[in-house]
Amino acid sequence: xxxxxxxxxxxxxxxxxxxxxxxxxxxxxxxxxxxxxxxxxxxxxxxxxxxxxxxxxxxxxxxxxxxxxxxxxxxxxxxxxxxxxxxxxxxxxxxxxxxxxxxxxxxxxxxxxxxxxxxxxxxxxxxxxxxxxxxxxxxxxxxxxxxxxxxxxxxxxxxxxxxxxxxxxxxxxxxxxxxxxxxxxxxxxxxxxxxxxxxxxxxxxxxxxxxxxxxxxxxxxxxxxxxxxxxxxxxxxxxxxxxxxxxxxx
Numbered sequence: 565x566x567x568x569x570x571x572x573x574x575x576x577x578x579x580x581x582x583x584x585x586x587x588x589x590x591x592x593x594x595x596x597x598x599x600x601x602x603x604x605x606x607x608x609x610x611x612x613x614x615x616x617x618x619x620x621x622x623x624x625x626x627x628x629x630x631x632x633x634x635x636x637x638x639x640x641x642x643x644x645x646x647x648x649x650x651x652x653x654x655x656x657x658x659x660x661x662x663x664x665x666x667x668x669x670x671x672x673x674x675x676x677x678x679x680x681x682x683x684x685x686x687x688x689x690x691x692x693x694x695x696x697x698x699x700x701x702x703x704x705x706x707x708x709x710x711x712x713x714x715x716x717x718x719x720x721x722x723x724x725x726x727x728x729x730x731x732x733x734x735x736x737x738x739x740x741x742x743x744x745x746x747x748x749x750x751x752x753x754x755x756x757x758x759x760x761x762x763x764x765x766x767x768x769x770x771x772x773x774x775x776x777x778x779x780x781x782x783x784x785x786x787x788x789x790x791x792x793x794x795x796x797x798x799x800x801x802x803x804x805x806x807x808x809x810x811x812x813x814x
Contacts, residue, residue: 737811737812738785738786738787738788738811738812739785739786739787739793739809739810739811739812740783740784740785740786740787740809740810740811740812741783741784741785741787741793741796741797741800741807741808741809741810742781742782742783742784742807742808742809742810743755743759743766743782743783743784743800743805743807744781744782744805745771745779745780745781745782746779746780746782747777747778747779747780748780749768749770749780751780752768752780752781752782753768755782756768756782758803759782759784759800762799762803764784764796764799764800765784765785766782766783766784767782767783768780768781768782768783769781769783783810784796784800784807785812786812793809
């Protein structure tokens with residue numbers, strides 16, 4: 565049968581409790597140390613950012629904008645209005661040689677009236693048959709039409725149109741110049757425009773003869789002054805046109 569061992573004897577021990585040792589002095593809390601570390605780290609970062617080598621120097625823009633110089637205003641050239649050119653006519657120099665002096669009438673109780681000399685039949689025929697200038701085709705047409713019209717007018721009508729040289733001409737008689745006569749109205753209009761460009765008062769009259777033929781006469785005038793009438797004749801002669809005087813009522 566098993567035997568039970570007896571427990572070993574232990575000596576009597578005494579247990580002493582240690583008393584905590586209290587330290588004297590002030591201790592900071594942990595959260596205050598953490599806040600101080602955050603502030604120190606922020607200040608250190610700002611110091612490093614302000615003293616970085618690549619940011620040393622003054623802050624200057626990369627490109628400097630130069631202001632554009634104002635352009636000087638260019639003066640606008642002043643355009644002076646041109647005066648209209650006055651047409652000059654050479655017939656003023658030629659007219660003194662071709663002036664027709666009015667015939668003097670015997671002095672009576674009334675003032676002397678100028679007398680217009682009627683062209684003689686021989687002179688009229690010489691003007692009608694005078695050779696026109698070869699350089700002016702219109703002059704040739706005018707001469708040919710004047711010859712045809714003179715042949716077409718009856719003798720009694722021609723005689724009635726010529727003023728009597730033995731009788732004094734009335735002071736109120738007005739005369740016009742026949743510059744040409746045409747069968748075609750277009751030829752008459754062209755001559756009329758040509759004479760108007762020379763400063764003459766030209767118009768076209770349509771005349772029907774007894775034989776049934778219709779003529780378009782280019783008339784210049786009428787004129788009350790014999791000097792103006794002579795000037796118009798001289799101007800027409802410089803253009804190679806032989807004019808025929810006709811009463812204004814014709």
